[in-house]
Amino acid sequence: MDQNQLKKLVGEKSVEFVEDHMILGLGTGTTVRYMVDALGKRVKEEGLDIVGVTTSDRTAEQARKLGIPLKSVDEVDHIDLTIDGADEISSDFQGIKGGGAALLFEKIVATNSDKVMWIVDETKLSPKLGSFPLPVEVIPYGSQKVFERFEKKGLNPKFRRDAQTNELVRTDSNNYVIDLYLHEIDEPHSLAEYLINQVGVVEQGLFLDMVNTVIVGRENGPEIIPVKR
Missing domain, CATH: 3.40.50.1360 (Rossmann fold)
Structure with missing residues (x-):
């Protein structure tokens, strides 16, 4: 199948x-x-x-x-x-x-x-989360600053872009998505708490x-x- x-x-x-x-x-x-x-x-x-x-x-x-x-x-x-x-x-x-x-x-x-x-x-x-990139929804205003904070913390961020147009992907709420390439997440609850408390972050993809x-x-x-x- x-x-x-x-x-x-x-x-x-x-x-x-x-x-x-x-x-x-x-x-x-x-x-x-x-x-x-x-x-x-x-x-x-x-x-x-x-x-x-x-x-x-x-x-x-x-x-x-x-x-x-x-x-x-x-x-x-x-x-x-x-x-x-x-x-x-x-x-x-x-x-x-x-x-x-x-x-x-x-x-x-x-x-x-x-x-x-x-x-x-x-x-x-998966045994642990992290092999799939972790999405974070951010408002457009100040999104580059959020991106830079994620970079400094070693979270390997990338703005999500449309594969055809290369434009930044917009959510149904007209926000951007930053994907974090982490490979393995050892403490998902701590990471979720950190992410949701960053100014400019609307929601993070840890459920x-x-x-x-x-x-x-x-x-x-x-x-x-x-x-x-």
Whole structure:
């Protein structure tokens, strides 16, 4: 099975956890696209009654086309379950997210959710975080100063640029993303605390102590891993 087939498997498996009348957080990314497709199919074929809260304009556009009713995070009093992807998951189930530049909205939705589920193929699993660059969302004004502070601290920063245009990537909030090439993160909680306290930083991509269930796409089928919190 190739990577896309594994992503499709976990996307389809995850919607089996969705029940009638749920308010559901809908993540962002390639694996989530398969999940939203499968969710739209259940809404159409079963009359599944749900409300989606999306984490990006891309997911919102896909969900609308599939007939999934949507509300903003400020229009709901709770979110039952958020299903999202992850760019890297460590052996103790901490995560890096933000490869799709949606980390701010993803974290807002996740932290307002009763339960969080991550759906990934097995390439996303690592003993420790850090092999995937850590995204940090920063406001444009003063972003070069933030970049220089990260350089001085040895965090190996790079502004994220569009592969086609070489323009600086803009998030849905019109901010920039600085990726930190760290290779291995020994103390993710300390790093998260440092980053979020830097003036000009809007959010950082360490998603810590947050996930309740992980579904991993493997050659022999999806593996469902409950995470004790």
